[in-house]
Amino acid sequence: MERLTNSLRVRLTSVVLVIHAALVPLLYLGVSAIVEDGYAELFVNPLRSNSRLIADELEAADAQEFPRYAGALLDSVVLSGQVVFAEITDGAQTLHSSLSSVSPGRARGDDFEFADHGDQVYYISHRVKRGTRWVVLRLGFDEGPTLERIAAAKRRVLAAVLAFTAASIAVAIWLSAVIARPMVRLQEAAKRVAGGDVHTELQMHSSIREVRELNHHLERMRQELVGTNDRLESEIRGREASEQKRLDLERRLLHRERIASIGTLAGGVAHEFNNILTPILLYSQIALDDTAPDGALARDLTRIVAAAHRARSLVNRILTFSREMHSQEPAVFSLRPTVEEALALMRAIVPANIEVDFDASEDGTAVQGDPSLVHQVVINLCTNAYQAMRRTGGRLSVKLRGIDNPGDGQINPGSYALLEVGDTGHGMEQAVILHIFEPFFTTRDVGEGTGLGLSVVHGIVTSMGGSITVESAVGQGTTFRVYLPAAAAQVCERSGALG
Amino acid sequence: MASILVVDDEPEVGEAIRRVLARAGFLVAVANSAEDGLRRMDEQRPDIVITDVIMPKVHGLELITMLLSRHPRVRIIAISGGGSFGPLAYKPDAISTHAYLAAAREAGAQELLTKPFDMSDLLAAVRKLLPN
Numbered sequence: 001m002e003r004l005t006n007s008l009r010v011r012l013t014s015v016v017l018v019i020h021a022a023l024v025p026l027l028y029l030g031v032s033a034i035v036e037d038g039y040a041e042l043f044v045n046p047l048r049s050n051s052r053l054i055a056d057e058l059e060a061a062d063a064q065e066f067p068r069y070a071g072a073l074l075d076s077v078v079l080s081g082q083v084v085f086a087e088i089t090d091g092a093q094t095l096h097s098s099l100s101s102v103s104p105g106r107a108r109g110d111d112f113e114f115a116d117h118g119d120q121v122y123y124i125s126h127r128v129k130r131g132t133r134w135v136v137l138r139l140g141f142d143e144g145p146t147l148e149r150i151a152a153a154k155r156r157v158l159a160a161v162l163a164f165t166a167a168s169i170a171v172a173i174w175l176s177a178v179i180a181r182p183m184v185r186l187q188e189a190a191k192r193v194a195g196g197d198v199h200t201e202l203q204m205h206s207s208i209r210e211v212r213e214l215n216h217h218l219e220r221m222r223q224e225l226v227g228t229n230d231r232l233e234s235e236i237r238g239r240e241a242s243e244q245k246r247l248d249l250e251r252r253l254l255h256r257e258r259i260a261s262i263g264t265l266a267g268g269v270a271h272e273f274n275n276i277l278t279p280i281l282l283y284s285q286i287a288l289d290d291t292a293p294d295g296a297l298a299r300d301l302t303r304i305v306a307a308a309h310r311a312r313s314l315v316n317r318i319l320t321f322s323r324e325m326h327s328q329e330p331a332v333f334s335l336r337p338t339v340e341e342a343l344a345l346m347r348a349i350v351p352a353n354i355e356v357d358f359d360a361s362e363d364g365t366a367v368q369g370d371p372s373l374v375h376q377v378v379i380n381l382c383t384n385a386y387q388a389m390r391r392t393g394g395r396l397s398v399k400l401r402g403i404d405n406p407g408d409g410q411i412n413p414g415s416y417a418l419l420e421v422g423d424t425g426h427g428m429e430q431a432v433i434l435h436i437f438e439p440f441f442t443t444r445d446v447g448e449g450t451g452l453g454l455s456v457v458h459g460i461v462t463s464m465g466g467s468i469t470v471e472s473a474v475g476q477g478t479t480f481r482v483y484l485p486a487a488a489a490q491v492c493e494r495s496g497a498l499g
Numbered sequence: 500m501a502s503i504l505v506v507d508d509e510p511e512v513g514e515a516i517r518r519v520l521a522r523a524g525f526l527v528a529v530a531n532s533a534e535d536g537l538r539r540m541d542e543q544r545p546d547i548v549i550t551d552v553i554m555p556k557v558h559g560l561e562l563i564t565m566l567l568s569r570h571p572r573v574r575i576i577a578i579s580g581g582g583s584f585g586p587l588a589y590k591p592d593a594i595s596t597h598a599y600l601a602a603a604r605e606a607g608a609q610e611l612l613t614k615p616f617d618m619s620d621l622l623a624a625v626r627k628l629l630p631n
Binding site for chain 2: 167267270271272273274275276277278279280281282283285286289308319
């Protein structure tokens with residue numbers, strides 16, 4: 001920025017200086033010559049006519065009186081002041097004014113050069129007729145005052161030329177500053193824009209029209225840049241959002257597919273298992289029947305039967321999971337009676353140190369799906385909640401209400417029936433929360449749970465077009481929120497179709 | 500003495516059922532496919548048929564329909580271990596044991612048993628279907 005100012009100023013000033021260095025001596029010399037010539041003519045012309053007059057007077061003089069008259073005339077001429085030298089030469093005889101301040105020896109011949117010889121005297125000669133002969137009148141005039149005036153005039157010219165040069169340089173400096181200032185601002189603005197700050201207005205106020213126009217055009221360019229920037233930014237944001245949405249959808253779809261394929265696999269395994277368990281159970285029961293009831297063999301066989309029964313109940317749970325991974329005949333139903341029924345079951349199971357609350361509003365809680373699946377969701381969530389509080393006791397609170405979700409990132413916008421199942425149990429760590437909806441993931445001891453409960457819940461909820469979220473804090477408890485799309489519209493359609 | 504035909508594509512299952520019923524004093528024959536079951540049915544004319552639902556080629560539901568069309572007086576117990584495969588055309592979405600058995604009941608089975616069942620449940624079902 002400093003360098004720009006300097007270079008611009010220096011350049012403009014040096015250009016002005018070079019021009020002046022070339023022109024000023026010429027100007028000075030030219031003007032001086034004119035002044036000198038003018039003064040010389042002013043000085044010389046009257047002297048010529050004056051000396052002519054004197055020569056005429058001498059010619060008119062009486063021949064007898066001539067020497068005396070000429071002497072008196074020369075003296076009077078010298079006395080008048082302007083003439084510093086006067087003589088008349090008649091052949092070999094020279095008559096010289098006794099009052100001349102210039103000595104006769106220094107007088108020269110017919111010399112009309114002004115300011116010559118350095119004696120500051122200007123000589124004029126006239127040939128004057130005296131009878132039949134010619135005499136020569138020579139007069140010397142004082143050049144001093146005129147020379148002084150010329151010198152003074154030259155000094156004034158020099159002063160004027162120097163003043164003009166100084167003024168030009170000052171103007172050059174001022175002009176460069178006027179031009180440089182907006183350029184410096186422009187440079188700063190360009191630097192800002194390049195640095196990413198496109199939102200500051202360009203302000204190059206200047207009296208120079210071109211600079212104002214430049215500012216106007218650059219400002220329009222900047223505004224266009226801001227507009228383009230904003231458009232690009234919002235486009236990028238939009239793309240990021242839709243990409244996020246797509247990824248989200250893909251993830252959910254993948255999860256569903258995984259659950260469904262696991263369901264199919266589980267169904268196949270369960271079928272085989274049931275076939276294998278049948279002979280185990282029957283043969284061990286036959287053997288038990290054939291054995292004395294109190295012996296060790298009977299005890300062992302009883303254990304085999306019990307193990308087979310446990311295996312049967314495990315396979316049944318896997319089958320239930322498998323079944324629920326496949327879609328059911330959808331129907332519109334109100335959630336409240338289903339949830340109440342499930343809670344009645346839970347109340348029978350949970351110990352006295354766990355309190356069960358139910359808070360429900362009827363509005364907006366009709367959904368489309370299979371009530372038995374929702375029943376299963378409530379049972380699974382409540383079972384988890386109860387198991388989280390089994391040792392410590394606490395409160396199991398279930399809430400049901402209709403909500404309008406404007407879309408908060410996790411849940412798509414729309415009307416939902418919201419089922420909340422909260423406990424005051426041990427809560428979960430973030431690492432656990434990440435996996436809770438995966439099949440066969442369990443934190444319980446071996447044999448206590450299949451690890452299918454929450455993935456069943458997740459599968460059911462997503463198959464109904466809903467979502468499930470979990471909020472948990474270690475030591476404080478966990479709340480699951482199930483959002484099922486409200487089915488009010490479908491209820492109307494159906495009743496309309498029936499009517 | 501009542502006679503019983505057991506149809507199951509798993510020989511081990513059929514044999515276990517045969518053992519239980521033979522011990523209880525019934526005359527028991529075992530077939531390992533629906534076709535084999537139909538042939539034995541025509542030969543032996545049993546009082547009761549115990550049939551699996553999910554079997555390759557001809558499945559239990561078809562077998563029940565065919566049996567009843569030929570021998571309307573035969574009594575049928577359907578057994579199933581459920582699962583998600585099999586040539587079941589009936590309610591393809593419903594894959595639970597209960598769904599299979601419900602289909603079997605619709606086809607004409609009087610008693611339904613879920614595999615694996617207890618010996619006592621099997622005997623109780625058989626006795627329920629005998630006239631005296």
